[in-house]
Amino acid sequence: MDEENGAQPFEVSHPHLKGFKRFLDELNKETERGAALISSAMIDELLNRTILAYLVEHERSESLLTGFNAPLGTFSARIVAAFSLGLLSESEYRECEIIRKIRNAFAHDVHISFSDGRIRDLCSNLDLCAKDYGDVHVDSRGKFTTSAVGIVLNLTNRPHYASRRRLHFRPWPY
Numbered sequence: 001m002d003e004e005n006g007a008q009p010f011e012v013s014h015p016h017l018k019g020f021k022r023f024l025d026e027l028n029k030e031t032e033r034g035a036a037l038i039s040s041a042m043i044d045e046l047l048n049r050t051i052l053a054y055l056v057e058h059e060r061s062e063s064l065l066t067g068f069n070a071p072l073g074t075f076s077a078r079i080v081a082a083f084s085l086g087l088l089s090e091s092e093y094r095e096c097e098i099i100r101k102i103r104n105a106f107a108h109d110v111h112i113s114f115s116d117g118r119i120r121d122l123c124s125n126l127d128l129c130a131k132d133y134g135d136v137h138v139d140s141r142g143k144f145t146t147s148a149v150g151i152v153l154n155l156t157n158r159p160h161y162a163s164r165r166r167l168h169f170r171p172w173p174y
Helices: 015-027 032-054 075-084 090-108 117-124 140-156 158-164
Strands: none
Touching: 015 032, 015 117, 015 140, 032 075, 032 090, 032 140, 032 158, 075 090, 090 117, 090 140, 140 158
């Protein structure tokens, strides 16, 4: 407890945001490449946990998401699967697809930056990002970062909510 104002430490008052806070602390230290890669990795992991929380609870369900040749083992496949299962909204799906394309560019081109025209164009298509206001200009990295943070926040509790609607085995008519 913070004795001055009676408030609890953040980790106590918001335990569900503990992973988010660690992610944000790391993101703020990163280079451009690092920001693109760790943001995408965090979103990928949240999609993994969300899909797994939704699928039938069985030892084989995880094999769809992890391991050699897992059909849902890639960021791209997880984005499509989460959307197709109704675990992502259409706007979240579009945002994740743009973030994935930006991640791929940084992963495959050692000379790329947020000032590159292709990356600027992708960032200009992000909807869930900070926008220019007044005489304040939000650059491409700012757009990417705020979009990624927004998606991470949206998905932080999604595994919990997906587990409440978990698929179950049921009898099927013949």
